[in-house]
Amino acid sequence: MELRHLVTFQKVASLLSFTRAAQELGYAQSSVTTQIRGLESSLGVELFDRLGGRIRLTPAGERLLEYAEQILTLVEAARADVAGGDGPSGTLVIGTMESITSYRMPPLLEFFHHRYPKVQLALRPSLCAETRHALRQGGFDIGFLLEQETRHPGLETVVLAEEPLVLVAAPGHPLAGRRELSPVDLAAVSVLAAEAGCAYRDLFEAELRTVRGGAPFLEFGTIEAIKKGVASGLGISLLPVVTVAAELEKGEMTALPWDAPFSVYTQLAWRGGRRLSRELRLFIDQAKRLMREDAPLHAPA
Known part of the structure; x- marks a missing residue:
């Protein structure tokens, strides 16, 4: 049993695709197939x-995957230690x-930047459903969710905070x-919102559907764009309090x-x-x- 074969097996098992595994590993697909066989x-x-055109792990494959991940984690730790690394390092997606x-x-990013500069945090913008899928398939190491449900099949989760929402207008x-x-x-009024798939937007839309019918929300690409639209009088929006706290304090928006x-x-x-x-545990x-509900709303100045 060669280490490179375990690396290839782990990648195929996480993606459930020989083709995608070959692309990510830089191999020809025939090489991946040969290694697995x-x-x-x-x-x-x-x-x-x-x-047919799909694959899934057998019971034996599922058992091997647990061992393969433990072995590869130990190999990574040994490599970092022998290479002289005296602290956490590597990339977290x-x-x-x-x-x-x-x-x-921001407080978390600042902490890692100053305390553990060898740990690279690669942030990937993603809607909650996409994040859950990527976590299950091994595309992300860890992910943040902002949803109503707090239990997700195949995932372990920690609730950091209930996220207060506020309806705002100019x-x-x-x-x-x-x-x-x-x-x-x-x-009866225009509603500005993030794209479909955003949990609180979808819940708000469902709440209004009985009286609003199929009238579409005005979709904006970012929260910053939504806030500018609201401030200029284009409509109202339901947003996390933390995203509009400064505008509410300055009187640029009002809470409805x-x-x-x-x-x-x-x-x-x-x-x-x-x-x-160890990096993921850290x-x-x-x-x-730093992000539990008793933490401050804003990053320290």
Whole structure:
């Protein structure tokens, strides 16, 4: 059993694709197939069920994957230690989203930048469903979710905080200054939102659908673009409080008297059952310390 064969097996098992594994490893597909067959021959078992154009792990393959990940983690640790590394190093690929990257993560990013400069944090913008899929397939090491559900099949999660939401408008908007609002009131105005797939946007849209019908939301690419649209009077928007706290304090926006009948939670997730490297454990521990709900809303000045 050769180490390179285990590397290839782990990649195929995480992606469930010989073609994609070959592309990521820089091999010809025939080489990947040969390595897997050689590994199967040496162990005397089949590691993958081949179902037409798709593959899946056999029970023997699932057992080997657990050992392969432990072996490769130990090899990585040994390489770093023998090479003279005296601290965490390497790259963590992190699925995240704008509201978390810009408003929740700065203390964490600052901590790693100053304390562990050899750990490279590669941030990948991703919607929650995409992040969950990438974690299960091995494309991301860890990911942030902002969702209503806090339990996800195949993943381990830590809830960092309930994320308060607020409905905002420009101070001169027709709904500003009202003491109470009904869904009918909200159905009559333009709503600015992130793209479909954003959890709180989808929940808000479902809430208004009974009185709003199929009227589309005005989609903006970023939270910053949404905030500018709201401030200029284009419409209202439901956003995490942390993203508009500064604008509310300055009077550039106003909070409307409507409480969302649902809650969403900032979560940290990784693939269940995987052996965590010291870098990944460190990231999880520090995220819990710096991003839990008792942490400040804003990064320290």
